[in-house]
Amino acid sequence: xxxxxxxxxxxxxxxxxxxxxxxxxxxxxxxxxxxxxxxxxxxxxxxxxxxxxxxxxxxxxxxxxxxxxxxxxxxxxxxxxxxxxxxxxxxxxxxxxxxxxxxxxxxxxxxxxxxxxxxxxxxxxxxxxxxxxxxxxxxxxxxxxxxxxxxxxxxxxxxxxxxxxxxxxxxxxxxxxxxxxxxxxxxxxxxxxxxxxxxxxxxxxxxxxxxxxxxxxxxxxxxxxxxxxxxxxxxxxxxxxxxxxxxxxxxxxxxxxxxxxxxxxxxxxxxxxxxxxxxxxxxxxxxxxxxxxxxxxxxxxxxxxxxxxxxxxxxx
Amino acid sequence: xxxxxxxxxxxxxxxxxxxxxxxxxxxxxxxxxxxxxxxxxxxxxxxxxxxxxxxxxxxxxxxxxxxxxxxxxxxxxxxxxxxxxxxxxxxxxxxxxxxxxxxxxxxxxxxxxxxxxxxxxxxxxxxxxxxxxxxxxxxx
Numbered sequence: 001x002x003x004x005x006x007x008x009x010x011x012x013x014x015x016x017x018x019x020x021x022x023x024x025x026x027x028x029x030x031x032x033x034x035x036x037x038x039x040x041x042x043x044x045x046x047x048x049x050x051x052x053x054x055x056x057x058x059x060x061x062x063x064x065x066x067x068x069x070x071x072x073x074x075x076x077x078x079x080x081x082x083x084x085x086x087x088x089x090x091x092x093x094x095x096x097x098x099x100x101x102x103x104x105x106x107x108x109x110x111x112x113x114x115x116x117x118x119x120x121x122x123x124x125x126x127x128x129x130x131x132x133x134x135x136x137x138x139x140x141x142x143x144x145x146x147x148x149x150x151x152x153x154x155x156x157x158x159x160x161x162x163x164x165x166x167x168x169x170x171x172x173x174x175x176x177x178x179x180x181x182x183x184x185x186x187x188x189x190x191x192x193x194x195x196x197x198x199x200x201x202x203x204x205x206x207x208x209x210x211x212x213x214x215x216x217x218x219x220x221x222x223x224x225x226x227x228x229x230x231x232x233x234x235x236x237x238x239x240x241x242x243x244x245x246x247x248x249x250x251x252x253x254x255x256x257x258x259x260x261x262x263x264x265x266x267x268x269x270x271x272x273x274x275x276x277x278x279x280x281x282x283x284x285x286x287x288x289x290x291x292x293x294x295x296x297x298x299x300x301x302x303x304x305x306x307x308x309x310x311x312x313x314x315x316x
Numbered sequence: 317x318x319x320x321x322x323x324x325x326x327x328x329x330x331x332x333x334x335x336x337x338x339x340x341x342x343x344x345x346x347x348x349x350x351x352x353x354x355x356x357x358x359x360x361x362x363x364x365x366x367x368x369x370x371x372x373x374x375x376x377x378x379x380x381x382x383x384x385x386x387x388x389x390x391x392x393x394x395x396x397x398x399x400x401x402x403x404x405x406x407x408x409x410x411x412x413x414x415x416x417x418x419x420x421x422x423x424x425x426x427x428x429x430x431x432x433x434x435x436x437x438x439x440x441x442x443x444x445x446x447x448x449x450x451x452x453x454x455x456x
Contacts, residue, residue: 128414
């Protein structure tokens, strides 16, 4: 799980206390809404560090991957091996950022802040496969349907319904967290970065959206990908495979690294970091309660389909 | 020690620096057609304008991830008006051959966050108001 990405620290212990309090409230809220005071059937135990762990993102990613692999194996059997040869070699968990940790809001150590600045390393992308062959188009549709059928009845409905549920949550989660923060924080952050030797070129804009990009410091870039501007020739009857994109590191400028350290210190000094975590757990709790009916209905179906997916493709 | 930094860029410029995409993605507009065709990732934008009621069909399509929709220029149907795609997309169609697509943007404090995860073959008009970037097969 993504919660293993960070190491124990003062902020972790502080966060654990916040999480424990919020989880107690969550359990109480869910219990109160269930008939007769019993916990709602099917929802299962709540992760004390992250209420949205009830969202089965790994299972959803596994189902997605299994359908893709089964489809691509079918395509290969029909004489079109391109997709199977270029697809990712493991599932991609869905909505993995629901697992909120201190790292969700930025680097948590000065060492990490220096290394990554305000950027992110880019992950590898598989090749796009583009057909100009109507026979292939018919085969991919047919194989896609067969892949869903092998996973069980009404699988597609549950799959898309669960993505809808995830998107309802992800569409509001971070904006709601931001709305809950103390309204004096932008001014506090500005005062803090000024004390560290920085200033906003547009104070009004910074107080509205206090982003480090407004502090007049040049930012770095991700290393460019080796292939550029690929576009299929679209010759009728052909299937074209675009170049895969390798993983590439983000390289901050020296000034950005320095600012990232100051920014981290200011996030801690102004209590922004603490407030973000507190709000995150609180908002997650509310969202789980708001969508409880969907979780109770869909989680058992997703678990069942994921089990079938594991049996079919051998991925656990 | 660091001295006070001179203001060298406005807010828009500052964000553009942060959001500059990799060169590999600069020319990506799918197969170049204005329709949303198989195997493309497509975005539909809507914008009211004093002279035009612009409801672009699928305004821009991609084959790869792209880190800054604010750099994508889109046009209305008769090319009489144009603007940036930015985070104006109100419709999405993920026809990618292999990947789910995450929709991303920055939170209030400038850290990147995802606002939607679109499965393959998903088409919808959900209004994820924060949608200035997208990533294929992303693991976070």
